[in-house]
Amino acid sequence: MELVDHLRDERNKAQFDVEAMKVVWAGSPQELQLCDRMANLVANHPAFEKLKRPMLVRKELFKNSLRKAAYARKLVIDLGLSEEEAKWLRFYIDEPTYPDLHWGMFIPAIEGQGSEEQKEKWLPLSRNMQIIGCYAQTEMGHGSNVQGLETTATFDAQQDHFIIHSPTLTSTKWWPGGLGKVSTHAVVYARLIVNGEFHGVHGWYNYYSFSFFLYLEDHSPLPGITVGDVGLKFGNGAYNTMDNGLLRFHHVRIPRNQMLMRVSQVSREGKYMQCDDVPRQLIYGTMVSVRQTIVAMVSRTLSRAVCIATRYSALRRQHSSSSLVVPCFLMIDYQSQQSRLFPLLASAYAFKFVGEWLKWLYTDVKQRLEANDFSTLPEAHASTAGLKSLTTSATVDGIEECMKLCGGDGYLVSSGLPELFAVSVPACTYEGDNTVLMLQVARFVVKTVSEVGYKEPLGTSSYIRRLNTLLHNNCLVQTGEDWVKGDRIVEAFEARAARMAVTCTQHLAKFQDPEQGFSELSADLVEVAVAHCQLIVVSKFVEKLAQDIPGKGVKEALEVLCYVYALFLVHKHQGDFLVTGYLTPKQASLANRQLRILYSRLRPNAIALVDAFNHTDHYLSSVVGRYDGNVYPNLYQAAFNDPFNDSHVPDGYHQYIHPILNQTLAKL
Numbered sequence: 001m002e003l004v005d006h007l008r009d010e011r012n013k014a015q016f017d018v019e020a021m022k023v024v025w026a027g028s029p030q031e032l033q034l035c036d037r038m039a040n041l042v043a044n045h046p047a048f049e050k051l052k053r054p055m056l057v058r059k060e061l062f063k064n065s066l067r068k069a070a071y072a073r074k075l076v077i078d079l080g081l082s083e084e085e086a087k088w089l090r091f092y093i094d095e096p097t098y099p100d101l102h103w104g105m106f107i108p109a110i111e112g113q114g115s116e117e118q119k120e121k122w123l124p125l126s127r128n129m130q131i132i133g134c135y136a137q138t139e140m141g142h143g144s145n146v147q148g149l150e151t152t153a154t155f156d157a158q159q160d161h162f163i164i165h166s167p168t169l170t171s172t173k174w175w176p177g178g179l180g181k182v183s184t185h186a187v188v189y190a191r192l193i194v195n196g197e198f199h200g201v202h203g204w205y206n207y208y209s210f211s212f213f214l215y216l217e218d219h220s221p222l223p224g225i226t227v228g229d230v231g232l233k234f235g236n237g238a239y240n241t242m243d244n245g246l247l248r249f250h251h252v253r254i255p256r257n258q259m260l261m262r263v264s265q266v267s268r269e270g271k272y273m274q275c276d277d278v279p280r281q282l283i284y285g286t287m288v289s290v291r292q293t294i295v296a297m298v299s300r301t302l303s304r305a306v307c308i309a310t311r312y313s314a315l316r317r318q319h320s321s322s323s324l325v326v327p328c329f330l331m332i333d334y335q336s337q338q339s340r341l342f343p344l345l346a347s348a349y350a351f352k353f354v355g356e357w358l359k360w361l362y363t364d365v366k367q368r369l370e371a372n373d374f375s376t377l378p379e380a381h382a383s384t385a386g387l388k389s390l391t392t393s394a395t396v397d398g399i400e401e402c403m404k405l406c407g408g409d410g411y412l413v414s415s416g417l418p419e420l421f422a423v424s425v426p427a428c429t430y431e432g433d434n435t436v437l438m439l440q441v442a443r444f445v446v447k448t449v450s451e452v453g454y455k456e457p458l459g460t461s462s463y464i465r466r467l468n469t470l471l472h473n474n475c476l477v478q479t480g481e482d483w484v485k486g487d488r489i490v491e492a493f494e495a496r497a498a499r500m501a502v503t504c505t506q507h508l509a510k511f512q513d514p515e516q517g518f519s520e521l522s523a524d525l526v527e528v529a530v531a532h533c534q535l536i537v538v539s540k541f542v543e544k545l546a547q548d549i550p551g552k553g554v555k556e557a558l559e560v561l562c563y564v565y566a567l568f569l570v571h572k573h574q575g576d577f578l579v580t581g582y583l584t585p586k587q588a589s590l591a592n593r594q595l596r597i598l599y600s601r602l603r604p605n606a607i608a609l610v611d612a613f614n615h616t617d618h619y620l621s622s623v624v625g626r627y628d629g630n631v632y633p634n635l636y637q638a639a640f641n642d643p644f645n646d647s648h649v650p651d652g653y654h655q656y657i658h659p660i661l662n663q664t665l666a667k668l
C-alpha cells in the first residue's frame, strides 16, 4: 500500500538540506549514525512498546520497566554495545529506571570520589552490573540544604568500622532513584564523626560518602536497614517507572575502607586527614557531572514536544478571521501560533548547542581535576548549575505550551505530551532546585563583579572585564536589520547582564550582614543569574554560527533560529533592557518588529527543522506528531484502542445509572 505523506507540501517548502541539518543537530555524522541506529533498534523491538504505559497500575508498570531494562542489558551483551551505545539505547527506551542512576550517578560518584584502590575494586563490579547502585544524598528534611544532612558515620577505631545511623525521622534518606526496590548498593552521604569530633562542623564540607551493601542475598534488607519506595508520583506512567526510595539506618556497621577516600581519609588509628590540594567541593562533583548531562539531554526533550506541536500545527486547519465557517487557515499560519511555537523551536536548537559547549567545558574541567588543577571548578559549577536550571525550566514550560498549541488534542495522552510533561517536571527540582541553583550562579557573578580590579574574570564571565564600556555605552541599533548581527546581539545581552549584576552588587554592599542582604535580594539575584545564563546560551549560538557549517541553506536557517531565540528574549525581558537604560523604547520595538519578520522567514522551514531532529515515531509516541501527518484516522483509532472503550457498559453502569434512569435510587 502506498504511504501518503500528509506533510509533503510542507516538506517541499524547505529551503535547506535536511540531511545536512540532521548532522548539525546530532553533533557529527558519527553521532547521527549512532543515535539513528539505537533509536531504530528500540523502535523495531517489540519489547520496548510503550503506548500502554499510562494505562498500567504501578506494580505492573514497574515490572514492565524491569523487563525492558533486562532486555536492554541483554542487547548490550549480545550485540557487544559500548557504554556510549548503551547510553543511547537507554535514552530511546524512554523510561526512567534504575540504570539511569547506576550509570549516571553511582558510577560517577565512585569515579570522582573513590581512591585508586576503591575504584579498582568497585568499578568493574559496577560496570558488569554485578552490583547495582544508587546515589543517596537527599534526606526527608534536607534536600537543597546539603549542609543540613543528619545521617551520621561514627568511626569505631576498635573494630575498624564506621557506624552509620539515622538519628531522626528527618534524616531518613528520601527520594534516591533506584533505591526503593532494586539497588543492592548505595553511595550514602553522611556526617563524619571521628574520636567524638564532627569534622568541619561549621564548614560546608563535613559530609562524606560511603559505599554500602543494602541487601542480603535473598534481597531482604541487611539488619538495621529499613528501605522502601516513597510512593506514587505525579502523572500516569511517567516517573512511576522509577523506585525513588527511602532508607533508614539503625547503627549499621561497615568496614572503614568503604568510606570513599579521594577527598579525605580516616586511618586505621582513627586519624582524620584531608588530602592536600583537593578542594572539598569535589564531594559535590557528581552533581556537576549530572547537571551537565541533563543540559546535554534536555534539548531533545524540548525538540520532541516542539516536533509534535509543529507537525500538528502544519496540518490542522481552523477558520480564517474573515470567515468563521470555512476552515482554511493552517494553525501554523496564525501569527499568534508562530509567536508561541517558533521561539520554542529556536530554544531547542539553542539548548542543543549550549549543551555541546557545556560538555566540552566539563570534559576540560575533568581532565584538569585529574591533574589536580582545580582553577576552573567555580566556573564549571556556576555554568552547569545555571544552565541546568535555565534549560529545564524553559523546557518544562515549553512542553506545557506545546500541549496548549495542539488545542484539546494536546491534552489527550495519545498526543504524547502529557506524559512527557509529567516525566520532565521533576527535572526542575532534582539535581538541585532550579531557584537554589540560580542563587549559586548569582553568588558567582556577584563575587566576580566584586573582585574586578584584582582578579581577572575568565571564561563565561570575561565580559565583566569590559564593565566600563558595558555600563556606559548604550545600544547602537537604528533599524530592524541592525538587530540581526551576532556581535550586536551578544553585546546587548552582555550589557544587560553586567548592568543588572552591578546594580545588585551595589545594593548588597549596603547590608552590614552580606548573608542577610543575599537573602533579602534573592528574587533580584535570581534575575541577575537568568540574565547571565541567557547571555551564555545566546553567545554560544552565535559562536556556533561562526563555525564552518556545510549543507545548502543550513547556516542561513540556523541564523534565523539564533536571532529568533535572542530577539524573543529581548522582547520577553524588555523590562530589563529598558530599566538598565541600555535600550530605548524605540529600539525595543524595532526588535519586536524584526522578530515578526524572522517568524515569516522561519515559517517555510518549520517542518524541515523538526524533521532534522530525526525522531522516530516510536520515540515521539504521539498520534498528532506522526511523521506522515496522517493524524485524524489514527486519532480516531487511538480512542478505540483505549481499554475503556472495550464495552459500552462500563463497570458500575447497572449499579449506579440504572437506579437513576429507573427512579430506584432509594434502594441504594
Ligand SMILES: CCCCCCCC/C=C\CCCC(=O)SCCNC(=O)CCNC(=O)[C@H](O)C(C)(C)COP(=O)(O)OP(=O)(O)OC[C@H]1O[C@@H](n2cnc3c(N)ncnc32)[C@H](O)[C@@H]1OP(=O)(O)O
Residues within 6 Å of the ligand: 087, 090, 091, 100, 101, 104, 105, 135, 137, 138, 143, 144, 145, 146, 147, 177, 204, 205, 281, 282, 284, 285, 287, 288, 290, 293, 294, 297, 377, 378, 381, 429, 430, 431, 432, 433, 436, 437, 440, 443, 447
Ligand atoms: C540517558 C541517561 C542520563 C542519565 C542522567 C541521570 C538523570 C538522573 C535523574 C535524576 C537524578 C536526580 C539525582 C539527585 O537529585 S541527587 C541530589 C541532588 N541534590 C542537590 O542538587 C542539592 C542542591 N544543593 C547543593 O548543591 C548545595 O547545597 C548548594 C546549593 C550548592 C549549597 O551548598 P553549600 O551551602 O554547602 O555551599 P555554599 O553555597 O556555601 O558554597 C560554598 C562554596 O562551594 C561552591 N560550590 C557549591 N557547590 C559546588 C559544586 N557542586 N561544585 C563546585 N563548587 C561548588 C560555591 O560556589 C561556594 O564557592 P565560594 O567560592 O563562593 O566559596
Ligand SMILES: Cc1cc2nc3c(=O)[nH]c(=O)nc-3n(C[C@H](O)[C@H](O)[C@H](O)COP(=O)(O)OP(=O)(O)OC[C@H]3O[C@@H](n4cnc5c(N)ncnc54)[C@H](O)[C@@H]3O)c2cc1C
Residues within 6 Å of the ligand: 101, 135, 136, 137, 138, 141, 142, 143, 144, 145, 174, 175, 176, 177, 239, 244, 426, 429, 430, 431, 432, 433, 434, 435, 436, 439, 522
Ligand atoms: C524525581 C526525583 C528524583 C530524585 N532523585 C534523587 C536521587 O537519585 N538522589 C538524591 O539524593 N536525591 C534525589 N532527589 C531529591 C532532589 O535532589 C531534591 O528534591 C532536590 O534537591 C530539592 O530538595 P527538596 O525536595 O528538599 O526541596 P527544598 O529544598 O525543600 O525546596 C522547596 C522550595 O524551597 C525553595 N528553597 C529551598 N532552599 C532555598 C534557599 N536556600 N533559598 C531560596 N529558596 C530555597 C526552593 O526553591 C523550593 O521552591 C530526587 C527528587 C525527585 C523529585
